[in-house]
Each structure stands twice: as structure tokens, then as C-alpha cells.
Amino acid sequence: MEKELKVAALRNGTVIDHIPADKLYQVVSILHLDTCEHQITIGNNLDSAKVGKKGIIKISDRAFEEDETNKIALIAPNAKINIIRDYLVVEKRPLTLPAEIKEIVQCANPNCITNNQPVTTRFHVQLHDGEIMLKCHYCEREVQRDKVKIK
């Protein structure tokens, strides 16, 4: 059977592939794509041998800074970032979790100053026994990476 092209090819821009389907809209949110004026194609619940159901985002004519794409590592560590020029992948960018995460995560502690006053959240990324933990810079509480609340 001939392979069906479900998402149109991109000439120039960024492709974020292999996003777990349930994380797609969080990725949209942390990259602020809701206010992005470039052409964007979003596909979700596409069949994927790797992750079952996946999401994909194609953004035309836009390059992201590394610290922007690294935010994706927080919620979809196995997503693939490809930079496209003239229909060709010119860069496969690895995702690295930054040492500090600002703004996008909400502290899980309801009694934290950041949940009660206009304070930008800050988290320190730490490795405990192979598990990635986020420690709130303010209330000093720790939360596991897969349990974080994205704003």
C-alpha cells in the first residue's frame, strides 16, 4: 500500500515530531504558538510506531532559540526537533533539559509565594537517583518531572 502523506511537507522552518498525543497542546502552550503569526500545521493522534499516538507541529519560516526548544524536554523528552531548509533537514537538534526553568511551570505547593503573589516561578532541575526533580527556587519543595504542572 502506498504511504499516505497526512501532513504537508515544510519548505523552511521547524518540525517538532514524536510528541506524545496528550502533550501536544502543552508544547503549543510553552512555545506560545497561540500568538505566533507564522503558518503552523498541527497534527495530532497520528499513528506512530514509537509512541502509539503522536502529535506533530510544523512552523514555517521560524527558528527557535535552543533555550526555547529545551523547554519541550520538560514534558516531551523524546520529541524530535528538525530544522528544515529547502525541504531538507539541516539540523537535528537534541533536547537538553535546562538547569533552571522559568515561568512555564507552576509550583505544586498551594502555599508557595508564586501561587499567591505576582512572582515569576523558577525551578532548579536536579537529578536524584536517576530521577529528574524540579525544586522550587522559592518554597524549596521538589516535584518529579512527570508530575509538574505546566502553566
Place this chain on the structure above:
Amino acid sequence: MKNNSLVSISDYSKEEILAILDSAADFEANPNRKTLDGKVIATLFFEPSTRTRLSFETAVVRLGGSIIGFSDAATSSSSKGETLNDTILMVSCYADAIVMRHPLEGAARFASEVAPVPIINAGDGSNQHPSQTLLDLYSILKTQGTLENLTICLVGDLKYGRTVHSLIMAMSHFHPTFKFIAPDELKMPDEYKVFCDKNDIAYTEVNELTDNFNDSDILYMTRVQKERFQDLMEYERVKNVYTLKNEMLANSKPNLRILHPLPRVSEIDPDVDSNEKAYYFRQAQNGLYVRQAIVSKVLNQK
């Protein structure tokens, strides 16, 4: 750190902790000086804490400094909806340093980032209360002659008690052995046990108080609070099991001293008070000298 603030006990290195304790001993020998003459210290208590506030204010006044501030958020502009950011910036215009207690965790860290003057955290919710930790260390040092290689028994609410958590962090520099005695509901959280493992600190966990502290140098009692229990019958049981009575001290080590951050309720029977091993009231007095040392350090005054 942006300035000299003291927000969390982990802001201080081992050397800085020891320097504070040295300086506290100095103040104990001579508590009345005029080294803060002309300085204004603000005490901002967004939730009441009479004991801590009076201790800080006495420390400042005995050094010749002056105090401004409030003792209850109801009398401050935060009751009008002012943000912490604005209150701190406003008070920074008047004071050389700010001592603050706030019900929200992380409030002091945030204040230390916006304030041009040093912040001393006098308690931020259930997070940190570093002057309490330093006065605990000072009391341990004074009664044992050393901080090294001691066996410390922590009793009561080990789950929510911030004083015991900070004490573990601070003592980690000095090769302690810990014994955690708590009911199942209030056991030491895993993150602190992981911390002990990582720092090669030996600890054991026990359920009953009885005389399980006979090998200890320090018996650190904390209050078991009724509101922590879902089952009030369980609270009644626990409350009685975790009450220290004089007769239980019969076989304890001669150098054992009993500490308690106060206020105590029923966890230490009044019949312990006259025992020479009861140290909790003198511990509170040590708070004065330690706070003189802290205020002097943040203001770079000797």
C-alpha cells in the same frame, strides 16, 4: 546571593555557621553594646509570632539599634491588598535590614530578591526558620562542647516540623547519628532520609518514645499538633505515647540535654522542667545571642 540576606540555613557554609556560633558566644559574654547605634531594623510579621519577634527586637535594642514594623498583617498595608513586592520596597526606604515572618513559603526568598537591604527570614510558612536552627546548634554546642559525632534523637512531628528538617541539614556538616521517633502519620519524609543517605548520615526510625533515647546526646522534642490527624482517637493515643516524663530519663546519658523549639503543650510533662537535663528555656535565651550575631553579620557590624 544578591546581598547579605539569611533566608535558608543552606545559605550558610559550615564556616559561616561556626562563625555565627562563635559570635553568639561573644554576645552572650557581653550582650549590651552600641554597635547598631543609628541603625533601623524593620520587623515585618505578616503572621504573629510573639516569641520570635521579641527575641529579634531585644537583640537589636540591646545593640543600640531601633525597631520599626508591625506584628500582625491585619495592621499592615497588606490587608489593603498591597503586594509583598511593594511592601518590601517601601520598607527598604526606611530600614537598614528587614526581619520578616510570612505565612507563605518562599516569601523571604522573594523578598531577598527585590529588597536592596538584607532580609532575615524569621519563618516562611512551613519552609525555613534559620535563626531557630542556628540557636538549636548553639544550644547543642554549648551543652555538649562540640557539634561533632553526636547522637541526636528527634521526636514528635517529623513530617511537618520545619525545625527538625533544617536541623538535619545544618547538622550534616558534623557527622551526626539520628534517631527519628514519630508515629506513622508523622514520620520523617523520604526526601530527608535520602538526604541522610547521600551525606553518609546514619539514622534509625522508631515508633515509640519510651526510653529509646538512652544512647542519645540530644533529645529534640517537637509538638504533635492535633490538626495533623484525620483520626482524633489516633491523636489521643499518640499524644500520650509521645509525652516525655521525668521517670523516663532515669537511664539516659548524663550529658543528655532536652531541647524543644517551644511552645510546648503536653509533649513534655512539667515534672521534667526541674531535671538538669531540661534545657528548653535556656535554649530560648540562647536565641537572643544568636540573633544578635545574625543581625550583626547581615549588617557587617562586629
